[in-house]
Structures are given as structure tokens and as C-alpha cells.
Amino acid sequence: MNVPWLTILMVVPLAGSVLVAFLPKGRGLLAKQVAFAFSLVTLALTVAMALQFSADSAERFQFVESHPWIPAFGISYAVGVDGISLVLIALAATLVPVVILAGWNDVDEGSRGSVKGYFALVLVLEALMIGVFAATDVFLFYVFFEVMLIPTYFLIGRFGGPQRSYAAVKFLIYSLVGGLLMLAALIGLYVVSAQVTGTGTFDFGALVGLEIDPDLQKLLFLGFFLAFAIKAPLWPFHTWLPDAAAEAKPGTSVLLIGVLDKVGTFGMIRYCLEIFPAASEFYAPIVIALALIGIFYGALLALRQHDMKRLFAYSSMSHFGFITLGIFVFTTQGQSGSVVYMVAHGLSTAALFLTAGFLMVRVHGSSLLSDYGGVNKAAPVLAGFFLVAALSSLALPGMVSFVGEFLVLLGAFERYMWVGAVATVGIVITAAYVLRVYQKSMTGPLKPGLEGMRDLGGREVTSLVPIAVLTIVLGFFPAPLLNVINPAVDRVMSTVGMTDPTPTISSTGTSSEGSGQ
Template sequence: MILVYLIGLLMGGGVLALLMGQWNNSLPKWIALCTVSTGFILLLSFWIDQSRIMNTLLPETWMMEYRHDWISTFGISFHLAIDGLSLLLLVLTFFLGILAVLCSWKEVKERIGFYHFNLLWILAGISGVFMAMDLFLFYFFWEVMLIPMYFLIGIWGSENREYAAYKFFIFTQASGLLMLLAILGIYFIHGSNTGNYTFNYFELLGSDIAPNVAFWLMLGFMVAFVVKLPIVPFHSWLPDAHSEAPTAGSLILAGLLLKTGAYGILRFVLPLFPGAAQLVAPWAMLLGVIGIIYGAILAYSQTDLKRLIAYTSVSHMGFIMLGIFAFNELALQGVVMQLVTHAISTGALFIMAGMLKERLHTRDLRLMGGLWTQMPQMGASAILLAMASLGLPGLGNFIAEFLILLGAFKANVWLTILATCGLIFSAIYSLRLIQQVFLGASKNLDPIQDFSWREITLMASLLLSIIWLGLYPQPVINTVRPTIKKLEELFLIEKEYGHILINNKRIDSLPEKNVRQVKTELVPSNTHSYVR
């Protein structure tokens, strides 16, 4: 029941913060902080226990499951489960949730109860996305995280907040509707083939779908996920949303919402449509490389600090796209590391941008400069984060990008070489950021405060995390290894036997078994056979 409690805790905490905000402006902050801290402690203790089990026993893919019938007439159930990938992303969600509450402590001064209600419900929607094993339930949580973020940008954002909120909503909602059509498509195809109409993820994994139909269904999922990731040319909503969102909104956008797109590809696109995914793999890797270079060039050309950081996210998400469609363990391990390290390093940069905006009342890089002398602590932190962004060895981002490039090199040499150029560009825009903000002649003669104790706590937790992941990434790698192994096994089978699906023939070396049966054995439809 811990999986249900986590979602209920966030939703209940959000409602309580909304109600208490009508009487006292301080209570919603403390309610939100206690809520996410409780969830984080629960997940962290569970992760530590699982790590001990993994050291003594053979790790299994799925760690925990909860299932209860919801709308049984249509085959809809409230079905939650977590594996190593889900667990890592849940820990990240609650960790960044704590920081989102802390960085909003003094920034938000109006409608504080409603603000923290939206903040906690966004986290509830994201947590549901990472746990849902029913496709209808997954779509439900996908929409739950959309609406509160719309309010967060539209009410507490900057001058052009309404435009950014509408753009974010339209892009995400339109692509989400395509995913809903794809979910309904696989639901009806599976039902017509088996007589069992269900949205259960594990049962749909064994669906026998014609290759041409599978391709279009896969595209429905894929568009929704690459828009959220985002990948060029579906990225234009991101800089606007980041530049107008409050600091906590930018932190959650960069650290968590973007990660739901990558998670969706890993959890749904690859296992449900392995053959179609292999067909689009070269084009997907090409889009990833274009995003790496294009995002880095645009980041260098920005004068708005938050837009610069937003375009670095476009560049870094290109590495994730490249690694996912390389289809090997090294690259996929790098993808998971990139999900975690990008969330921490870029989230920290957005928090720092919010601190600078609060002090200077501007995000224009041309009006900054020489701030090191007045804010040496912030300057030192910014240099460390810039070094992480450009992939300096010893920091988490280096591990992630190195593994991705190493794995992608096995799949496509020339695209990997082009992607490596993105590391050079990232060094250029990262050093320009430091030069424009902290070095050179000072353009502000007014005294500026360095970190407060609350800000020191925020930045220290993020900086220590990125250093820890750079020096000792093994806990993350060990946690996701069973999930990555299952994906790699699936694609080895698809690569060896997938062409037989076209002619609907049997496999000579496996009498009485076709490809779909082999895949079903890799991920059995009876979840109790492999859920701990």
C-alpha cells in the first residue's frame, strides 16, 4: 500500500495546504514541506533496503505492486508497480519536491495555499506517471500533472506568463490526445485478438499487432513523449515556459516533467513496439544529435539567463534520445544517469537564476557582470554547476554522457562523432555564462547579499549530490540494472527474430513458438510470477 500512500499523501497534503491557506499564510509552506519530506524518507529507506537485498540475492525487475479493480467493465484497474527505474525517479521527485518548496519560501507572496496545492498535485501526477501499470491510469496521471503546472505558470509567472501557459498547455494536451488514441488502438486490437479487453500493461505486452499498425500506434505514444522531453522540432514551448515560470516551476519542469517523456519511451514505446522502435531508431538518433547541436547553439546566443538554461536542457535531452535508441546496456545506463544528473545540475542552475532575479530584478545577461566580488559563494557554486553542465570528469554529468556516447558508438559511429561535438559547444556556452554573470567589470554598484542559510542548504544538497553521482554512481547503476537487462534481452530477441513477424512464420530453432510468445516469456503476463 506504500505506493497508494505516496500519491494520497501528496494529494491530501495539497488539499490541506489549500484549506489552511485561508487562515494562515505560513501553514501551507510547512504542510507542503512536511508532506514531501515524509514521502522522501519513506522512499529513501525503501531504496536502502532494496540495495541490501540486491547485494545478497539475485535482483528481480519488479519490487512492489498494488492492484485493485477500478472500472472492471472496461478492463480498467488501479494498478501501480515499481522497478528500479521507477524507484529512482520517485526518489528524485520527492527530493526535488523538497527543494521546490524551499525555493518558494519567500518568492511566493500571493495565494500561498493555492500555490502549494498546485505544487503538490503536480508531484502527485508525476509520481503516478512513474508508477501506473494501467494505460488508462497512466493517461489519467499524465493529465493530472498538466493542469496544476498550467496554473503555476499562468498565475505566479513573469510578465508574459499567460502566453507561456497557453503554449505549454496546447503542446502537451494536443500530443497527449494522440497518445490517448494510440492507447485506445492497442486496447481494441488486443481485445479483438484475445477477447480480453484490458488496459493492463503486462497483458498488452504480448499483443499481436500487424507491423504497419504497430508503427502508427507507436508514433502516437512517441509524439507525446518527444514533445514532453522535448526534442527538436517539438521544443519551442520549453524556453517560453521556463522563462515565465516561477523558480519552483522551472525546477519541476527541468527536473521532473521532462523526465516523464524519457520514462514513457523506456516504459511504453520500447517494450510495446520493439519492431517499430527499431525502424525509427536511426531517425530518432538523428533528431537527438540535431537537438544536441541546435540546443547548444541557441543557448550560446541567448541574453536571457533562464532561456539560456532552457536551451541547455534541449541539448542535454538530445543525449537521452541518442542513448535510448542505441539499444544497448551501456547507453541505457547512461540515459538513466543523465535523467538524474541533468535534473540536479540544471535544476540547481534554475534555482540560482531565481536567486539572481530576486536580487537584481533582471534576467538580462547584458546587465550583469562582476558579481563574484560581492557573491563569492554563489560564484563558486555556479562554476561547479557550469563544469557539471559541460561534462567535467568527477561530476555526475560526465558519467552519464560518457556512457551514452560509448554505447551509441556501437550503434552508429558517425552520429556519435557529431554528438561529441555537442560537448565542445556545451563548454562554450557554460564558460560564457560564468563570464557574463560573475566575471568582468561590475555593472551594479548596489550592495548584493550572498547566500542566506536557506539558500546554502538548497545549493549544498544539490552540489553534494552531483559530486556523489560523479564519484560513486554505482547505487544508481545497480538499481536500474535489472530493468535495463530486460530491455536489452527484448531487443536481442527482436533483432534476431523480428523479421519473421512480417511473414508470420514460425522460428525453426524454437518449435511451436513464434516471436510474440518469446517476448511474452521475457515479461510474463502473470505479474505474480515475477513481482516480489
């Protein structure tokens, strides 16, 4: 049976967004309900698809579809998922209904930008996020990668805070710079494939293992890598992130940092490593250095932030350092850990931004830490969820982020002991800033003015429960996640190893490539 699962997953939210956009004016509630329903249907379909995914299939990609699109340039509409993209699609499909529910009252009728516009854009973004992870044609990936900018740009620029326009333009320009660099590399890759194979192609399967001249490979790698490094973002390409995260609605920030930025790290592991294995190895020390700098830079700045949203943005930057580190140490544990970390970070970011958002609606939209204190007395449920989110962010054992972080550090230790050792210090700072936020906002005497603060309502609790449950369940029992991810990571490792006859990976115990040295 050939159900075009992935296409359906994209068409459903897209159809929902069209429906929402064409609802009559003034039917804000209906728009929310329709958007929520469509996002739930998408989630249900995603679950149905995921249940049919077979982790130990011999095929690289499952649920494959391929149709020629622009044959003149060897471009096709080709989608398929492996374990890595499956979990990221599942993450996106989970977070969208959560965000819609949590942001139910974020946009009211009459304020700038219409309600239906906001929810239509969120659904468009969901379709594009699924597309970008599902694409197995590099050109198709690029198209999704770029087009995603447009709904995000409007989500930030139309519905954000006072500096939203500045933040939106900064986000767009940074992303466009990265995207166009990637375009140049993409065209270069196409020309190379035409020279090597006779006909140019963008098919990922055909591009993997393409013999590319090492010097050229380094240039092409840089084009792709810079785009991903800006997206993720790595130090020093990060300055757009705090602005965008601080100005956007909490829901937008969740999608932006929780899912969209994962496209960067996903792109590194899928495209940079597999298409340019030699260049990846060549640049690995530099990338690892940037990742380490990012871990500390983000964490140290987070320690000094007064604005919660900016703080979470910097903390994310630190986490992205860990994810990138795991990818570029070239060990199975490191890379599996990175993918788990991507999911974990998506969940913890969602929890943090959404609880912060709930706090903010209660105190005139302020996100300054100094405006809060002793919230756990007035709103214990809110404080409880905030604590879970905070602990998940600092990777407490028993949380899914612990699994990811631990594996990344393990992988790093196996490859370069000192890198692992240095990165571990980052965890300490993470704990420091996370606990500082909790302590300042939730504990201590109740801040004057917060006396009448409402605790979380039913809708708000409903939106946070799935995240908290996933965080804890997957933390204690990560097997479903790892079973899906590990075969995919093994494949990435063997692709990188295959084109590299003398791998410099030291024997890692579980990874099978450690034949050298």
C-alpha cells in the first residue's frame, strides 16, 4: 500500500491554513478552533505514520515519494524519512497544537494583525517544517528552508512586541544571507554532479558518495554550513536570535527555537556530513571550537540577563553548542545524543517559553525577572510546571534532555577527552542560570503587586501537560526514541566512514567504524 503519508502531512495543515484564512472577519474563535482541529489531525496522522515506521528497515528512507518537478535541473519532489527526520517531524507535529492551545488568547481581535492571520501562518509554518525535514531532494530542502522564512517573518513582525519590526528584519536578513550562501553552494554542487555523472541532480541519494575535489568540497561545505550555523545559531552568527525570541509571541518563539532552529543542526548531520564527509572532517576542529565557545558564551550571557525571553534565547544558544558538538565529534553516541538533544531541547524550550508567556499575561506583558518574585505562593501550579521546564533545561537525570546531554558528552569524551571535559563545565553554568531564574521569579517573598495572581487555568495546564509527560517519560525510558534514531545515525556514520578510508575515529566501543589507529 502506498499512502503518500508525508504529502498528506503537509497538505492537511496547509488546507487548514487556507480554510482559516478565508473564514469571515470577526470569527476569531472559530479560526482558533479550526486551526487547533487541523493541528490535532496532523498530529494524529503523524502518530499513525510513526507507528508504521520500521526502525530496522534496510531502506535508507521510508514513506518515499518521488515525482519529477523541474527535470531541466534534475529537481524532483522527493520526500522520505529516516529515524532522525521522523523524530523531528513528530516534534513539530506535537508542538504546533500545544502552541495553538497555549497561545489561544495571545492575539485578540482588534489588535494589530488578525486572529485568523496568526493561526493561518502557524499552520503554514507547520506544513513547511514537516516538508523541510521530509525532503530528500536537496533543492526541495532548500526551497522549504527559504520559504519557511516568510511565515516566520510575518509571525514575528506582525504579532510581536514593540521592537518586532526590527527583530523580524534582522531575522530575515541573517537568514537570507545564510540561504543565499547555501544557494551558491547548492548550484555549485549541481554543476559538480553534472560534471561527474553527466546529468545534474539534486537527489540526496545520488549526491551522497559523489567524488568531489577536496578543495571544492571545502568551499561547498562552507556554503551549507554557514547557512546552518546561522539558522541553529552557532556563535558568532547568533545575534538575531535574542532579538527575535524576545520580540516574538511566546508561541512563535517556541516554533522558532524549538523546531525551526533544529533545521540548522539537522542540516549539518544530514547534508554537511554525508555529502561532504572529507570537508566535515577537515573543519571539525573549528566547528567543535565554535560549539564550545557557544556553550560558554550562551551560558555566561544567560547568567546575566534580566529579560526571561532573552535569557532563554541565550540558553538555547548554549544548548545548540552541545548539539553541534555531538554531531561533529563523529561518534555514534555523540550523534544519537545530538538528535535526542534536539527533541529534548524542543520540549524544554516549549515548556520554558510557554510558562514564561503565561507569567507575562498575568503581569502586563513584562518579561523582566525583576518584576517577579515568590510566584510559587500565588500560583503554585504555574511554578511547578516552571520548575519541571527549568530542570529539563538543566538536564536533570530523569529528564529526556539528560539522555541527550549525557550521550553527547560521552561521545565527546570518546573522541577528544579534553573537549568532553571542557563541555562538562558548561553544565555547571547551565545549572547556575536556570536555578537563578527559578529562584528569582518563583521563590522568596511574594513581590508586591502579584498578590491577586491567578494560577494556571485548565487550557494552560492542558497545553503544558503533554510536554511535561513526554519530557519525563522519555527521560526514564528513551528506548523508543533511541531505537528509531540509532539505525539512522549508524548510516550517517558509515557514509562518512565509507568515503574516508582511514578514519581518525578512535575505537568507540559501540560504533563499528573504529578500525583505524
